[in-house]
Amino acid sequence: MKGVRLKGFFENFLNKEFLFSNKQVLQSNYDPESIPHRDQQIEQIANILGSSLLYQKPSNLFCYGETGTGKTLIIKSVARDLLATAKEKGINLEVLYTNCKLKNTADTEYRVIAELIRAMGGEVPKTGLPTQEVYRIFTHFVDSKKQLVLLILDEIDQLVAKTGDEILYTLTRMNSELKNAQISIIGISNNLVFTDNLDPRVKSSLSEEEINFHPYNALQLQDILNQRAKEAFKPEVIEMGVIEKCAAYAAREHGDARRALELLRVAGEVAERNDEKKLMIKHIDVAEEKIEKDRVLDIISTQPKQHQAVLYSIMKINEETEEIKNKGESLFTGDIYELYKKFCSEIRLRPLTQRRVSDIISELDMLGIINGKVVSNGRYGRTRKIALAIQNTTKSKAKETLEKSLGFSK
């Protein structure tokens, strides 16, 4: 029985007329041939880094701009071209790329350096060595021959927020200790004001050159989407207005091209799954909802137990206040903590202190699951006002996920 059904399913799957010709093109790690509307930045970067072809240390470079404005893509692509040219000319150039946001890989001082060493082909234990020792190994590697090293630190703001700016200080200062080699640092940050709370010495040396990546506007997004869609989809499957709508959506979200491409891809998948012959505007709406839902559910299910318990308390209280239809009533840290403690005893979870729960709440806020705002109620204290930022369609599913993961028997 089952086998027959499955077989039919797969046959169906194969006979289906696919909308995509090459879905990869819409994936975020895809590297396009050309990058529209970024000529100026590319030229600037190429100019700055070009000096490495003369064996001169390029200035440290600092790129900033919102997510999805092409920072990483451009830096990587310029670096690759540079590397190719350097190889032709027989110049020792090493490009090391690290994304400082990757959990458990490069989000601390030790790990970033360890990661860089690995990128150069070294071996470092994940933990156990003193950080100084790792630095020593790193310098040894870098200084082993005459070369220029380009250090690309992506999402550098995340790193500094977590671990402070010592690593940058050490790295920028390292050149004076190197005999053979020279290193240049390329920092990439989403945060525009990130440099403000940096040690002034670090700040000045890190941003010898700065490049701003302004967001794409709707028209530019359309260009990008069109360019990619031409490769990704079969001809004539996209209805009029689809690209425009995708672009408009993303433009609203500070011109995030990654967002726009994802939207287009998911919309395509939705259409395909529905056996549609064409990608229509309505699919975009579905896709947007789906993306949001997946995002939220993904975040929720990967949170630690304690975070889930806190979130569950918030959802519960939110439900109750909504039932009473008392819109003036909002959620405050204290109430949540009380309920949270109650749940903890119910599911045999060791309750954390209010201090910690307060932090967890702000972490959830950062993730965009809830909206928190610190308000002062005068005589009645100062607290965080919290609202759930999950769409109603996702709520029940989210609650279900939480209950399952927390082990509520009901």
Add this chain to the structure above:
DNA sequence: GTCAATTCACATGAAAGAGACCACGGTCTAGTG
């Protein structure tokens, strides 16, 4: 009525502890020739 002081209910910071992970060097043990 006006003004500064008070007060609440947490927010926010800093430091330090617990416990997991790990490297390294030294010591012990059992197996080998």
Add this chain to the structure above:
DNA sequence: CTAGACCGTGGTCTCTTTCATGTGAATTGACGA
């Protein structure tokens, strides 16, 4: 004699607690008109 097992020490890292300090406006109460 040697490879491997087994410590103890010292390191990183995450999550957490403890202690301390900060904070914005409603409230209070003294003051003067």
